[in-house]
Amino acid sequence: MIGCTPASEAPLPPPVQALAAKGITIKGPLKAPDGYRGFVGEYRGHTLPVYLLPDGEHTVIGSLYDRAGNDLTSDSLEAASAPVLDDATWAALGKTRYIAEGATNPRRIVYVFTDTECPYCHKLWAATQPLLAGGDVQVRHILVAVISPTSPYRAAAILQAADPLAALRQHEQSFGHSTVVPAKTLAPAIEAALVANGELMDKLGVQGTPATVYRDADGTIHMAAGMLPDAQLKAIFGPR
Incomplete structure (x- = not known):
């Protein structure tokens, strides 16, 4: 327009x-x-x-x-x-096609825009694993395809797996030599989900992956870009 x-x-x-x-x-x-x-x-x-x-x-x-x-x-x-981060933003994040990891009855929900081919996304995932173990935080991975031509096809393979979370973990655990084979084609529903995820990423002004979106104790929404320092990781992803 x-x-x-x-x-x-x-x-x-x-x-x-x-x-x-x-x-x-x-x-x-x-x-x-x-x-x-x-x-x-x-x-x-x-x-x-x-x-x-x-x-x-x-x-x-x-x-x-x-x-x-x-x-x-x-x-x-x-x-x-600056993008507006409000209740409508939070609702839009909740309507994305995401993969949930962590607590099933969380006290905090954290969204992370991630690309399967992004090494910093992998580092963030690895750093959060011990923090999520036995905690009360749920991470919702919003897969986008911005890094390479392989991105949408590997994302599709994960999203359409019988257990998407298991597929995501398999990919991350073998990152660099992923044992998750990219899909050969994109199913229309998967392609539409990836496009919608990317459009929301653009709307929020996210310039790259990973990007973490979360609420603080007062309910204010924040967005943090890239791999986060240890103190910030613990504050966002650690037990409440």
Whole structure:
């Protein structure tokens, strides 16, 4: 949906609308100095700050600085482009096709976006195993296919196994020389699940795998990228 806004919102100023012809998607508003209007743009997967100048006739793309050299854009752009992590996000995670591991009656649920070919996903899995043993945390592995051409087919082999968790463990235990043979074809339901998982990953702004999503003791949702340090691993995956 390039350069469009919902019908309930005011139309974009013509100079901003014109950026659609350049392939720039306007995602939403951006805090701007008095006289300017700011917008969050996206071009080929990159977030851009877009400003409508005070004359209302021209736009600029890039950061603004004040007379003292202070950056007026970076913090605002980061805040405006950050994904919303709310109850709807949590509900969407719960509707994915995931593989549950750990407690059957958990006190905490943790979601992990993982790719079967990702070495850091494997390291995270291995590091969580002793923490999950006999604990009260359940990890829900959301398989995505972003690393290699093999990713969707190995994920399919795991998801369509008679026991997906056993297949996932078999793969992780033999990672690097996996004994789980990739599927030859993708069943429509499996392909649709992987696509949906990937789309949710993109919606949440996840740039790579693994990515861990969890609630803290107050119920606030957090997202942590990559392999986590020991203290954070214990705080997220350890017994409550």
